Amino acid sequence: MSKFYDRKDELKALEQIETNSMKTANFTVMTGRRRIGKTALLKKFIGNKKSCYLFTSRSSETILCEQWQKALSDSLGLNIFGKITKLADLFEQVMNYSKQEHFILVIDEFQDLQSINSSFFSQMQNIWDAAKDQSKINLIVCGSVYSMMIKIFEDSKEPLFGRSTAKINLKPFTPSVCKKILSDFNPSYTSEDLLCLYMLSGGVAKYIFLLMESGSVTKEKMIDYVTGITSPFLIDGKDILVSEIGKDYGVYFSILALISRGLTAQNEIDSVIQKNTGAYLTNLAEKFNVIKPIKPVFSKSESRNARWQITDCYLRFYFRFINANQSLIELGQLDLLKKIILRDYETFTGKTLEQYFTAKINEEKELTRIGGWWDRKGENEIDIIAVNELEKTCDVYEVKRQAKKLDMDLLEKKTENFKAIAKSEVSGFTFNIVGLSMEDM
Numbered sequence: 001m002s003k004f005y006d007r008k009d010e011l012k013a014l015e016q017i018e019t020n021s022m023k024t025a026n027f028t029v030m031t032g033r034r035r036i037g038k039t040a041l042l043k044k045f046i047g048n049k050k051s052c053y054l055f056t057s058r059s060s061e062t063i064l065c066e067q068w069q070k071a072l073s074d075s076l077g078l079n080i081f082g083k084i085t086k087l088a089d090l091f092e093q094v095m096n097y098s099k100q101e102h103f104i105l106v107i108d109e110f111q112d113l114q115s116i117n118s119s120f121f122s123q124m125q126n127i128w129d130a131a132k133d134q135s136k137i138n139l140i141v142c143g144s145v146y147s148m149m150i151k152i153f154e155d156s157k158e159p160l161f162g163r164s165t166a167k168i169n170l171k172p173f174t175p176s177v178c179k180k181i182l183s184d185f186n187p188s189y190t191s192e193d194l195l196c197l198y199m200l201s202g203g204v205a206k207y208i209f210l211l212m213e214s215g216s217v218t219k220e221k222m223i224d225y226v227t228g229i230t231s232p233f234l235i236d237g238k239d240i241l242v243s244e245i246g247k248d249y250g251v252y253f254s255i256l257a258l259i260s261r262g263l264t265a266q267n268e269i270d271s272v273i274q275k276n277t278g279a280y281l282t283n284l285a286e287k288f289n290v291i292k293p294i295k296p297v298f299s300k301s302e303s304r305n306a307r308w309q310i311t312d313c314y315l316r317f318y319f320r321f322i323n324a325n326q327s328l329i330e331l332g333q334l335d336l337l338k339k340i341i342l343r344d345y346e347t348f349t350g351k352t353l354e355q356y357f358t359a360k361i362n363e364e365k366e367l368t369r370i371g372g373w374w375d376r377k378g379e380n381e382i383d384i385i386a387v388n389e390l391e392k393t394c395d396v397y398e399v400k401r402q403a404k405k406l407d408m409d410l411l412e413k414k415t416e417n418f419k420a421i422a423k424s425e426v427s428g429f430t431f432n433i434v435g436l437s438m439e440d441m
Contacts, residue, residue: 003184005205006177007041010168014045017166021138022102027128027163030142031149032170033289033312034240035206038142041170042106051104052076056112064116065090076103087113088123095127098137110141111148121152125159146289147244172203175360175441181208186217191438196222199352200233202313203359207233227338234329237318244288251280253323256310259291260319264307281308290315296373297385298422305376313352320348346401354383354399357436361386361397373418380417395432406435
């Protein structure tokens with residue numbers, strides 16, 4: 001995909017950081033899940049600026065130093081006499097050079113330096129602290145293993161804690177950007193095509209790129225591609241999560257499989273797993289950033305009326321269809337896998353459509369909170385409630401694939417129940433009741 005899409009806010013922030021670093025050293029940390037487009041964004045930002053991009057290959061320290069020394073010489077003209085074999089020595093040379101010259105240094109897959117030299121982060125901290133006041137470096141490090149990047153920079157026991165001057169967490173493309181990309185590749189796309197793209201990518205740049213560049217621009221072609229013998233969609237879910245969780249992923253994968261099937265309450269998950277999964281759920285949410293607890297809008301912070309949601313659309317798809325049918329994939333029965341996906345597609349994408357509209361509404365409106373609502377008995381449930389507490393407005397949405405299935409009278413009754421329960425929070429609010437279907441995408 002030769003055209004670069006969106007990321008205006010991130011590019012603006014990076015340009016401001018670049019301006020700041022002309023006078024004093026800046027240390028930016030960029031995070032975001034694998035395939036989100038961190039490297040593409042940084043290369044776009046670098047452009048023709050004086051800069052060096054360093055990739056952390058999983059090799060020995062000596063070989064990595066050799067690769068980086070050459071890259072620094074080629075990109076910056078930083079000629080170091082002799083052969084450096086220690087990362088700390090190389091970083092010290094870079095920081096000394098930055099006292100005379102301003103430049104951008106990007107270190108990609110930064111978290112992997114931990115396994116190459118476990119003491120390097122401590123050494124880096126000492127070198128940075130000693131040189132930063134005289135330096136004019138714009139140092140940007142990025143990594144795609146969320147748990148490790150958070151630990152390196154946000155754990156108070158870690159040497160690089162408190163050293164970053166800026167943090168950017170790269171998010172998936174918004175629905176409007178997904179629509180723009182699909183429109184560029186398929187001007188006559190349908191809502192079904194857009195929904196399928198969102199189901200498979202959730203706005204993750206690499207997945208969109210894979211589909212568009214392969215000519216998979218309709219629902220039928222996307223499903224064909226995903227279930228093809230060379231499809232990266234068949235393996236990427238496991239690869240991403242094993243890099244985060246490690247080899248002991250069995251219980252975690254079982255929990256994610258259950259959530260993808262609609263068992264979203266902890267008691268439901270516990271009854272199937274046959275153990276208390278509270279610690280696992282907390283890890284998946286806080287340590288690995290794979291799920292999040294969803295509570296009814298305006299519920300109290302201590303409320304236990306929570307449902308768990310897989311935040312990533314592709315991972316939700318992966319666990320519902322790919323992970324659940326590994327035996328078919330191992331047998332080479334990919335046509336049968338495709339039939340299962342198509343059989344359950346409409347039911348499965350009902351929740352995807354809710355996720356899409358939640359993101360779309362959040363993109364288009366000024367909101368203080370957005371989410372679903374349900375009562376404790378499960379008798380009343382509202383798909384989306386979008387609130388602006390400053391303007392005292394509350395938009396209530398019912399989402400259906402087909403407009404003819406929307407029941408606005410029932411939604412009005414559910415809204416009245418919501419008003420009665422959240423009486424103190426929504427007193428004086430103006431309510432707007434809306435039905436959304438695929439025609440509104």
